[in-house]
Structures are given as structure tokens and as C-alpha cells.
Amino acid sequence: DPRFFKEVDEAADFVTHNLICVPLRTKEEIIGVVQGINKRDGDFTQEDLELFQSLADQIAIALDNARLYEELNEMALQLVKALSEAIEKRDSYTGGHTQRVLKVCMAISNQLGLPPEEKRQLMLAAILHDIGKVGIKDYILNKDDELTAEEFDIMRKHPLLGADILGHIKQLRSIIPAIKYHHEHYDGSGYPEGLKGEEIPFHARIIAVADTFDAMITDRPYQKGMSKEEAVEELKRNAGTQFDPQVVDAFAKALDGGDF
Ligand SMILES: [Fe+2]
Structure with missing residues (x-):
């Protein structure tokens, strides 16, 4: 497959026999990739691909939730600081x-x-x-x-x-x-x-x-x-x-x- 980047294998002395790649998708964008390498027996199948994608979808949701949670927390802290600024200003x-x-x-x-x-x-x-x-x-x-x-x-x-x-x-x-x-x-x-x-x-x-x-x-x-x-x-x-x-x-x- 011409899309395969061989240099990593060569540098790490690793042999890739087969691999599976799926995107980590949120509603708006692709935030990463999940990759599986070298299935224990045989090649990756269409079924593996579907399973992998549903796993990646779960991971993407969890990551996106964590990011939202962090943003909310940060906003709460900024609001708290702004409130206290309000007194200091007076x-x-x-x-x-x-x-x-x-x-x-x-x-x-x-x-x-x-x-x-x-x-x-x-x-x-x-x-x-x-x-x-x-x-x-x-x-x-x-x-x-x-x-x-x-x-x-x-x-x-x-x-x-x-x-x-x-x-x-x-x-x-x-x-x-x-x-x-x-x-x-x-x-x-x-x-x-x-x-x-x-x-x-x-x-x-x-x-x-x-x-x-x-x-x-x-x-x-x-x-x-x-x-x-x-x-x-x-x-x-x-x-x-x-x-x-x-x-x-x-x-x-x-x-x-x-x-x-
Ligand atoms: Fe006081």
C-alpha cells in the first residue's frame, strides 16, 4: 500500500504485517486517529473495521466531554475571579x-x-x-x-x-x-x-x-x-x-x- 509510511518500521526495527486505522470524530472535526497493528491471526476484516470505528466513536465522545468539562471548570473559575474583582474595584x-x-x-x-x-x-x-x-x-x-x-x-x-x-x-x-x-x-x-x-x-x-x-x-x-x-x-x-x-x-x- 503506497500510503504506508515505512520509515518508522525501519527506524524501530519493527515489522508491520497489517494495520487498521480509524478517525476519532467529534461532531465538528477529526481530533485524532486510532490505529491497530498486527492482528494475531489473519488480516483485519470489515467486521474489525466496524468494531474499531465504534470504539473510536466512544473514545472521541469521552475526549470531547473531558474537554468541555475542563472548559466549563475554567469558565467557572474565571467567573469567580471576576466576581471578586467586582469588590476590589469598589x-x-x-x-x-x-x-x-x-x-x-x-x-x-x-x-x-x-x-x-x-x-x-x-x-x-x-x-x-x-x-x-x-x-x-x-x-x-x-x-x-x-x-x-x-x-x-x-x-x-x-x-x-x-x-x-x-x-x-x-x-x-x-x-x-x-x-x-x-x-x-x-x-x-x-x-x-x-x-x-x-x-x-x-x-x-x-x-x-x-x-x-x-x-x-x-x-x-x-x-x-x-x-x-x-x-x-x-x-x-x-x-x-x-x-x-x-x-x-x-x-x-x-x-x-x-x-x-
Ligand atoms: Fe471579611
Whole structure:
């Protein structure tokens, strides 16, 4: 057969006696070829060809589905990032906050050796932890002076607002606890529910450390940010009261290791 490319056989010292080739077809295009070489007995038949093609059709469907699934996943992640951008654009001094919190959360999760699926959940929660701030009025969000008690009460609603917003997206419901409770304190003095210790979802305890760290090192109109060293000392001082000591420990190790 003049279509046979002999050079591979020659280079690999392989003898091709017979072969069968069928295209991998999706609805739109041919994405590859399936090839069978050297049937154990006899030559390939028309029946083999039909069997092979139906096998190739199944493979093409599976590959195409996997590609679509990946594209959907990618789009979901981009949407999540766009949502969090929406807050950063409104809040004048959170520029880059989400990205930094995400980075610190990932460093902590690596230090703790969390499994990949948990890391993915934590990643989404870290990106969206302050999404509820879209429901807070601009004058409170962007106020240059410290908030009054009343304004602070409104600001403290953002974890619940975030939980409400994400409640509309079935695929994101599992990350709601991490968002709803990221301002709880280990000793029960936080909000919105005053949960204590292990009652606070683990991912919320991680976000709390990363979020507070970034808030401490960021300059505010009424207050200059601390150095990283001062901030980690502050976190350690509050381990066991405000923060989960295990998380602070992992955080300090990750910082020592130069992860952020
Ligand atoms: Fe927050």
C-alpha cells in the first residue's frame, strides 16, 4: 500500500504485517486517529473495521466531554475571579488583597498537606471570602476614618451577605461555611455567630489568619501597616484566642519557608 509510511518500521526495527486505522470524530472535526497493528491471526476484516470505528466513536465522545468539562471548570473559575474583582474595584484600599489572601491560604494548605480537592475548595473560598461586601454601602466601605459602632454593625453583615449570594450557586454551596465564618474567633468572641474552636469550619479558620495577616501589613488611611515580622508576632500572640494555634503554626512555618 503506497500510503504506508515505512520509515518508522525501519527506524524501530519493527515489522508491520497489517494495520487498521480509524478517525476519532467529534461532531465538528477529526481530533485524532486510532490505529491497530498486527492482528494475531489473519488480516483485519470489515467486521474489525466496524468494531474499531465504534470504539473510536466512544473514545472521541469521552475526549470531547473531558474537554468541555475542563472548559466549563475554567469558565467557572474565571467567573469567580471576576466576581471578586467586582469588590476590589469598589473598595479603594483592598487592591490586591484577595490575591494575597489566596496566596497565603494556599501556602498554609501546602504546609498542612491538604488533599487537592480541599485545596480547590479553599482556593474558591479565599477568592470569594469578602464577596458580601458588594452589599455594603460605598460610604462605609470607603470611609477614611474609623467606622462608628453603627457602621461597624453594618460592615459585620458581609459574611452573611456573602453566604446569601453564594446560596444561589449550587456548585459553590460547599464553600459557604468558610465564607460565612471567616470572622469568627477561636475563643468564641467573633461574628456572626460566636462559634468556638473546632465549631468554626476549618477553612474559615485558615482564611481568618490569612485575611488578618494581610489587613495588618496593609497601609490604611488612618494607620500604617506593620512589617511581616511584627504581624506574625501579633498572630502568634493571638493564637488560641482569636486564631486556631495549629493554623498559626502552619502559617509561621510557611512564612519562614519564604512562601509569601
Ligand atoms: Fe471579611
